[in-house]
Amino acid sequence: MATTTKNMNKYWRVGEPMVWLSGASLAITLLTAVILLAVIMMNGLGVFWPAELHRLELKDGSQVAGRLMKTEPTVDGNGLRRQYKIANRDMYGLDFRWIDENQIVRQAKPKQLLVLERIEHGDFYGELQSLVINGARHRGSLADLDEALTAVNKETDGLKELEDKLNDASYQMEQLRLKELKYRYKGLADSDSEMITLNQDKVSLDKEFRQLIDLQTRQTARAREDKAVFTDVSGTEKEIVLADIFQVYTPNNMSAGEKMVFYAAKLVELLVGEPRESNTEGGLFPAIFGTVMLIFVMSLFSFPLGVIAAIYLREYAKEGVVVRIVRIAVNNLAGIPSIVYGIFGLGFFIYGIGHSIDSFFFPERMPTPTFGTGGLLWASLTLALLTVPVVIVSTEEALGAIPREMREGSYALGSTKFQTLVRILLPMASPGIMTGLILAMARAAGEVAPLMITGVVKLAPALPIDGNFPFFHLDRKFMHLGFHIYDIGFQSPNVEAAKPMVFVTTLLLVLIVLIMSSVAIYLRNKMKKRYTFGTF
């Protein structure tokens, strides 16, 4: 007994338990990270899987069709309750319903249950009754419905082309309006030749526009004639215009292979599709595009600036007080809260520079701002400032890791400092510089706070690049994946229905950021190994 106590005392004294406790700290840290990723994966990956629909018969005799979301203990603790997505928002008012398990009498998975993805009002769960094609109502099978949908899709495709034309026309009209404003500002009278051509253009464009509108009205009316009648699980009929149906499928009647194909098609839609239903459904294309553009424009500024600053610090500046201050400044730049950058961007870029640009180049448009409001350019510049330190630190590290012998060898062969830099040092440091750039890009992809006040919007009417001159519209507002998460998770009217989309967006953003930073860190570690022989 005495020896056990003695052993134990010694065990405590040498601090072995503390080692275990520090191990536990590490374990908890890693566990939280794993849990975070697991939650995102679990919630995000399943969103597009065509899960089976249940038809339930409840004790009170009513019928419910829905997709099982989750099961948890009831509030009073006896038994379980299930959450079903019952869809049909326009009929029931709610998308979700909690049902106590002991209320359920019977449960089935009828094969003919359909899921309609609609342009508006979310999904519809029910069965097909009949089709109304060209005004005639007749019973139809699923195949007939598919056929009718294909026909309608062709028409709506035509409509989309028309809409593109209309958009172009209205853009041109807007340009003409601005031109007229400019002429008037310059003091041109109606009799001047410029004004006359402008007015002629205007008249012809106006005519074209009106024709397009007419065509669109007629075609839309035509496309909306065909309908189909569905019944929900309790037999209530619902007539739905075919043009409003985005997609139809029967989840209970799909094989695993079909489900896989469906899932893949959904993923593609996510990446290239437009958002629907105030961003809670459909694709993410504008947000992805906006994020990419933002990162691209930001890199154009932050990459050269950061690299030059790092070269100055490492190769040109004399070690001393100045360099110390610069280092402190750089680290401070990295530590300034992003929201402060945002407010700086607002005060300096938007209200400062943007406003000056407006009053210099577009005085005729005042008080409507062109550059004096948030936009892609200002957001990119703000982020560039925010990410410059990341590039500086990595580049400096990379340059510092190059052994001195390399430089001396180069000088000994008679090259100048600049030649050494361009021919020897930069190529050797390129993995490190790349690391910095990728880290900066990852930071920009995930940063939201400064964007919120420098030009990100929940739904941008047009992409920053299009077919209209000058093709790049850096003054336009844009969408961003990170802001998309904030917006649909917190500002959407129906948070519960928006959740799947938030998780999918989150998953996408996490994947982008994690892959980018993993690549960056891999590159950096590889580079470290390459030069370690030289440092000691």
Place this chain on the structure above:
Amino acid sequence: MNPAFFKKVKRNDRIAKWIITVGGMAIIFSVVFILILIAKVSLPLFLAPDKDLRAEFQLEHKTAEDKILALGVDEYLETGYRLDQTGTFRFFNVHYGSPLDTLEVSSETGSRRLVTARTYGRLNHMLVWDDGSVTIEHVKFYPFFDEKNDNVRSIRHRIERLASFAAPDYGLPVETMARVSDDGRQVRIDLFRSGEFQVTIAEEEESLFGAGDRIEEMHQLELGAVGDVTAMTMSTDGLKLYAGTSTGEILRWDLSDIEAPLLKETTRAFTDQREITALNMVFGDISLIVGDEQGGVSTWFPVRDADFGWKLTRIHELQGHTQAVQDVSPSPHDKSVISFAADGIKISHMTSERFLVGFDHGAERIVDFAQSTRGNGVITLSDHGTVQSWKLDIPHPEISLKTLFGKVWYESYPEPTWAWQSSAGTDDYEPKLSLTPLIFGTLKGTFYAMLFALPLAIFGAIYTSQFARPKFKAIIKPAVEVMAAIPTVIIGFLAALWLAPLIERSLGSMFLSLILIPAALMLSILLWQGARKVTPLKQVERGYEFLVITPVIVMAVAIAAVLGPGLENWLFGGDLKQWLFNETGTRYDPRNCIIIAFAMGFAVIPIIFTIAEDSLSNVPQSIKAASLALGASRWQTVWRVILPSASPGIFAGTMIGFGRAVGETMIVLMATGNTAIMDLSIFNGMRPLSANIAVEIPEAPVDGSLYRTLFLTAVILFVMTFIVNTVAEIVRQRLRAKYGRF
């Protein structure tokens, strides 16, 4: 070789050197520039107000007998007018004093002689005629576009009669006051020489069938045993009546009931019985301005008192005069107060108690004044008939260091408090821009986050750098760095929409796991003592400990999750949140500091971890070897030898983590309720500086007080992180010099 080539190479070298140096220096300047720019935007908050004498002239056509009863000026300080005893409004150009036109009014009974006139609201004049009748006239300035003359814009004016009151039957009053509300309710107060105090109210009778008959009621108001009434005022809608007496009492009536005007209270305002010489209501009709014979100017409003009910209380003391106050009036635009005495005019702001500007005419005495409706100008009239027009530049009267950081007694609040409530729908709102609750919120969130993050990050770093097997270290270090790259918007979203409901549902389990995890760790350490003697298991102590301990933690959490609801039932009657509220009065807010601690802690851990791990790994191996050779255990070596050497690095990491937590925006924006409260409780949310900027800046009008205040909060954030980061960086540089680069 070709000399031209050398020349070119050298020139390139020089150009490159020049460009690179400029680029490098630009970085330093950009930091300074950012600070200067945001400080520059917020600086006007503290600038002294400015007054500018625009014009000075003698009034023309002024004879001694037509005494000027009222003055007025439009909001552009272009057209002014004066009202004389004959009921004539004489308009004049404010720049040159040249007369424009005259408009005459007369009473309903046809009288052309005025006894007195008083101005209230935005260019409303209450005219008392010599037959005892009263009219309320409103001078309206409106823009006019001349179509014949290329749409030239000019400001025209006219006079609108808002109401008229018949003379009282009782005789001629000495003092009269009348108001008309927007829905036509008319109130007239008369004070007679005999001391009778009479109120006449006329309003549309409410009936089921639309507009009813007009009824009029007259009441004598009982004053009680107080001095003579020397001043009185009414709210613009005529519902509240205040009277001040020669012995320093203030009486307050509620006139909302036409049948029975109610004397709410009689308060002895000044113990020294000084006379109250002027009363008026601050814009918004909540606070009362009181001017007294000793020159004091103060504002009052009723505050609920446990014993007396609502009691008029002195709230703000403004800068006074050396002589008795003759008149006080509110700004028609904000909560500023203008007081007028023999020594001149003074403008102060009620909330900030700031003295803004003062005027006097030097040797001449000011006899009357008028302010423009936007509060940006004042014209004064001296006893010699000199008119001065002053342009005022008071952009942010409500801001002072006291309103930004100190406790302020806001209108309708029971006591002085720190509050942030930047805006409301109405114009007469008193903005509450105290930064104290925001700074408090920032520090509170940071404190709880650091409480969670610091031990985990530092001990995790110690383990990774000193005990873990190198092959694990090669995975863990990059994994944690990748963790640092997870966007905070994602952490915030998960915290708010996944973690917050989870913790709210299983609060009992969470607290139980806080007990169970350490207990389980202790138990397993004790058990390990026995197990470590077995040879193959001993291998675990070569850097596998964290793998072995992981299931223990998972088990502890699982047990807590299972036992939690039962325990909550048994100890707290099934609902811990309700129990908390009943027992301690703390309300459980679903988005609270526990969530913030986890979420922000998670964001900060990788930063502290990485820097701490770097500095621990960089302690020379020789030191470690020496310590071990002298017989110290591995923990003793770490704790007594390595940790002290690496402490500056760990300190730097902590500082940088702190700076990050202070400035973090998205997590707090999403995972707290964003309510600006000052409560240390971990079950409440908060509103930190950073989230406040994100929430408010889109709605803040450019260059307004709110806009500049938000820039000021950005400066505070900047300075906070600047200090922290600079300290950390200096410490790191020292360390670097000591141990070589890392």
